[in-house]
Amino acid sequence: xxxTRLPEIIQENxxxxxxxxxxxxxxxxxxxxxxxxxxxxxxYYDYPVLKAxxxxxxxxxxxxxxxxxxxxxxxxxxxxxxxxxxxxxxxxTGYYLSLLAVLPCPPLLIKDLGRPExxxxxxxxxxxKSPMSMGTWALLxxxxxxxxxxxxxxxxxxxxGRWWGAKLLAALPQRLLALPGTATGLFLGGxxxxxxxxxxxxxxSRSKVLGAVFISSAISTSSAxxxxxxxxxxxxxxxxxxxxxxxxxxxxxxxTGILTFLRQSGRAARPLVGTAPAEHGRTFWSFVFxxxxxxxxxxxxxxxxxxxxxxxxxxGRGIIISLLVLMGGYFLRRTMIxxxxxxxxxxxxTLWNAKR
Amino acid sequence: xxxxxxxxxxNGQGSSLRAVVxxxxxxxxxxxxxxxxxxxxxDTSLCIGCKACExxxxxxxxxxxxxxxxxxxxxxxxxxxxxxxxxxxxxxEHIGRREDGQNGYSGVRSDISGQIAQAKKDNVIPLIPPGxxxxxxxxxxxxxxxxxxxxxxxxxxxxxCPTGAIIRTEFDTVYVQQDICNGCGYCVVACPFGxxxxxxxxxxxxxxxxxxxxxxxxxxxxxCAKACxxxxxxxxxxxxxxxxxxxxxxxxxxxxxxxxxLYGVDDDILDGGLNSFFLLLDEPxxxxxxxxxxRPSNNVVxxxxxxxxxxxVLGLFGIIFFRE
Numbered sequence: 134x135x136x137t138r139l140p141e142i143i144q145e146n147x148x149x150x151x152x153x154x155x156x157x158x159x160x161x162x163x164x165x166x167x168x169x170x171x172x173x174x175x176x177y178y179d180y181p182v183l184k185a186x187x188x189x190x191x192x193x194x195x196x197x198x199x200x201x202x203x204x205x206x207x208x209x210x211x212x213x214x215x216x217x218x219x220x221x222x223x224x225x226t227g228y229y230l231s232l233l234a235v236l237p238c239p240p241l242l243i244k245d246l247g248r249p250e251x252x253x254x255x256x257x258x259x260x261x262k263s264p265m266s267m268g269t270w271a272l273l274x275x276x277x278x279x280x281x282x283x284x285x286x287x288x289x290x291x292x293x294g295r296w297w298g299a300k301l302l303a304a305l306p307q308r309l310l311a312l313p314g315t316a317t318g319l320f321l322g323g324x325x326x327x328x329x330x331x332x333x334x335x336x337x338s339r340s341k342v343l344g345a346v347f348i349s350s351a352i353s354t355s356s357a358x359x360x361x362x363x364x365x366x367x368x369x370x371x372x373x374x375x376x377x378x379x380x381x382x383x384x385x386x387x388x389t390g391i392l393t394f395l396r397q398s399g400r401a402a403r404p405l406v407g408t409a410p411a412e413h414g415r416t417f418w419s420f421v422f423x424x425x426x427x428x429x430x431x432x433x434x435x436x437x438x439x440x441x442x443x444x445x446x447x448x449g450r451g452i453i454i455s456l457l458v459l460m461g462g463y464f465l466r467r468t469m470i471x472x473x474x475x476x477x478x479x480x481x482x483t484l485w486n487a488k489r
Numbered sequence: 490x491x492x493x494x495x496x497x498x499x500n501g502q503g504s505s506l507r508a509v510v511x512x513x514x515x516x517x518x519x520x521x522x523x524x525x526x527x528x529x530x531x532d533t534s535l536c537i538g539c540k541a542c543e544x545x546x547x548x549x550x551x552x553x554x555x556x557x558x559x560x561x562x563x564x565x566x567x568x569x570x571x572x573x574x575x576x577x578x579x580x581x582e583h584i585g586r587r588e589d590g591q592n593g594y595s596g597v598r599s600d601i602s603g604q605i606a607q608a609k610k611d612n613v614i615p616l617i618p619p620g621x622x623x624x625x626x627x628x629x630x631x632x633x634x635x636x637x638x639x640x641x642x643x644x645x646x647x648x649x650c651p652t653g654a655i656i657r658t659e660f661d662t663v664y665v666q667q668d669i670c671n672g673c674g675y676c677v678v679a680c681p682f683g684x685x686x687x688x689x690x691x692x693x694x695x696x697x698x699x700x701x702x703x704x705x706x707x708x709x710x711x712x713c714a715k716a717c718x719x720x721x722x723x724x725x726x727x728x729x730x731x732x733x734x735x736x737x738x739x740x741x742x743x744x745x746x747x748x749x750x751l752y753g754v755d756d757d758i759l760d761g762g763l764n765s766f767f768l769l770l771d772e773p774x775x776x777x778x779x780x781x782x783x784r785p786s787n788n789v790v791x792x793x794x795x796x797x798x799x800x801x802v803l804g805l806f807g808i809i810f811f812r813e
Contacts (some may be wrong), residue, residue, distance in 0.1 A: 174774070175771075175772060175774045175775045176774060176775075176777065177579060177581065177775065177776060177777035178560075178562040178563065178565075180568065180569060180777060181569070181683060182681075182682070182683050182777050182778075182779060183678070183680070183681070183682075183683040184677045184678070184680065184683045184684075184685070184686050185677075186674065186677065186678045187672075187674035187677055187687050187689075188674060207804070207807070208807065211804070211807040211808055211811050212811050215807075215808050215811045215812045216811040216812075217811075220811060245673075245674075246671050246672050246673055247670075247671065247672015247673070247674070247687050247688075247689075247692075247693035247694055247695075248670070248671045248672045248692075248693050248694060249671075251652075251669075251670075251671035251672075252671060254652040254653075254654070254669055254670075254671045255651055255652055255671070255673075257652055257653050257669070258651060258652060258653040260650075260651060260653070262648045262649075262786045262789065263648060263649050263650065263651050263675070263786075264789060265649065265651040265673065265675045266651035269651060319800045319804075322800075323793075323796035323797075323799070323800060324796075326792065326796060327788075327789060327792040327793050327796055328675075330788045330789075330792035331649070331679070331785045331786055331788045331789050331792065332649075332675075332678040332679055332785050333645065333678060333679060333680060333681040333782060333783075333785055334678055337678075338783065338785060338788055341788060341791040341792045341795055342792075342795045343792065344792045344793065344795055344796030344799075345795040345796050345798065345799035346799075347796075348796055348799050348800050348803070349799055349803065352803045352807075375810045375811050375813070378806075378810045379803075379806060379807050379810050379811075382803065382806045382810075383803055386799060386802060386803065390799065473678075477678070480777065483779065484774045484777075484779055484780070486779075487681065487779030487780050487781055487782040487783070488780045488781065489780075489781050489783070
């Protein structure tokens with residue numbers, strides 16, 4: 134309980150020669166001018182207007198695993214409905230990975246609650262207006278479908294043995310069940326961004342494209358994860374090629390989404406892209422935008438253009454791309470949540486954001 | 490006036506069957522009869538900064554004291570509203586405001602010694618004594634405001650709450666049911682005023698001003714309004730209070746207090762105004778109040794549409810790539 138908090142001035146005047154700072158100015162279209170803001174914008178001793186979020190590492194990992202689970206499921210379903218026989222490897226891997234990724238989600242969410250023993254109270258309501266309520270129901274129904282689809286897959290793969298129960302499970306219509314499962318999966322992959330948008334935190338709520346960024350990230354990290362597993366297991370090059378192209382598209386959409394997000398947020402995006410002590414620009418530009426998006430996207434472009442080469446060389450590069458994309462997906466969520474904490478403490482930007 | 494819940498469903502014939510039905514339908518108790526909307530009018534022009542409201546609130550609601558500490562910025566050592574502080578008196582010390590503009594914040598001290606020298610030279614006692622901090626009559630001002638939950642007509646915390654713990658009472662106030670809340674923290678980031686907070690030391694649930702729901706049920710005014718010695722905090726029916734607020738604003742304007750303005754009365758904040766509103770003596774930002782905050786739930790539809798669009802684009806490309 135921080136009852137008495139000293140005023141916190143988030144922004145600082147920094148030399149514009151700093152390359153990270155230059156990127157921040159360029160993408161947000163906003164140059165901080167602390168002297169002018171202090172003079173012209175009244176505030177109450179810079180005490181925060183908002184309360185800081187209570188969400189910490191549990192939510193970051195939940196966002197990451199939730200996106201992974203949703204994306205793997207969606208990709209597996211697309212491969213199952215439209216893919217060739219070779220692509221069955223994607224279906225299998227996707228459904229298994231989806232179940233594995235969704236398993237840690239409920240414990241993480243329950244641990245995050247102030248009163249974990251009351252987690253069932255989440256199911257008292259079905260509230261359209263509250264993304265968290267809708268998300269709870271989406272996670273619940275998705276877990277059901279994900280579990281069922283994965284069990285059917287296991288039965289068909291012969292993991293469950295040859296008894297009558299396994300045969301019965303294998304006979305269930307997996308493709309039909311995957312349709313509502315995919316709908317809940319897409320919801321799960323994107324609603325987290327909508328949830329953050331439906332708050333009062335300037336960074337999260339000013340632009341409306343965070344959900345689009347998160348769903349793109351869900352697809353890009355998932356295709357990276359599936360192709361990583363398939364590469365290690367040794368899948369046909371043709372199937373991997375399909376995944377690579379999907380990953381390339383998702384990364385491109387994610388880069389576009391993030392640039393749109395930064396431009397629309399303007400000043401509110403400072404905690405994410407700036408370099409002041411409380412801001413997260415260094416992590417964002419190196420681990421999310423640079424290392425997690427642009428570099429793997431360029432590597433992927435090069436790889437796709439260069440065509441079929443030696444398999445070994447391709448595999449090495451593919452694994453590196455996958456790892457970079459997964460790292461970027463994690464740090465996207467991490468910097469977004471942590472910068473949201475900073476944003477909620479910035480009184481002047483909050484007051485500026487509320488002037489319309 | 491006490492409002493008792495109807496006992497029909499509990500004692501009537503076939504109560505067990507009805508109980509089962511009502512449990513399935515989820516309607517355990519008939520809604521309480523609607524009362525007129527009740528709220529606060531906090532008139533900051535009358536506040537003397539005695540903090541009696543803070544103390545009365547803590548005492549009545551049995552809230553623990555905050556850690557003692559000095560902010561060093563003003564007489565305000567409470568700092569903020571919190572899970573266990575539901576009234577917070579702000580002290581806005583505008584000493585040395587710029588003399589030309591009416592809302593200067595340049596930090597240029599008014600030239601008190603110069604004024605005194607001038608007065609000595611002219612041998613005239615100035616109408617406004619130099620260096621005084623009385624409100625209204627001087628460029629130096631000392632504004633005070635007792636901040637509280639706004640009990641918004643469209644409360645973002647209520648709209649965000651996934652458990653239904655936050656409800657609207659029969660008095661049209663916003664109330665957190667402590668036995669339902671599971672401390673998810675979504676209301677904390679939804680509130681545009683930074684009012685509701687999670688009690689990290691005690692209950693671990695979200696807590697905020699109840700507008701003394703328990704006292705209202707017995708027809709008594711909230712503790713802070715009762716304790717306020719200057720009637721800066723007034724409690725009553727929202728419609729009547731708003732009329733009173735407009736009247737008070739008219740009187741102040743008539744007397745030349747041009748800076749006076751209402752917050753949450755006629756401005757349609759959060760698409761419906763506030764049930765706990767204020768008369769301010771400066772821009773809302775001076776009191777750390779957002780001028781026109783957006784309603785978080787209004788973002789759900791546009792954000793969802795962008796997400797659906799992105800999902801459709803990715804799905805389409807996925808189908809195209811895997812078809813080949």
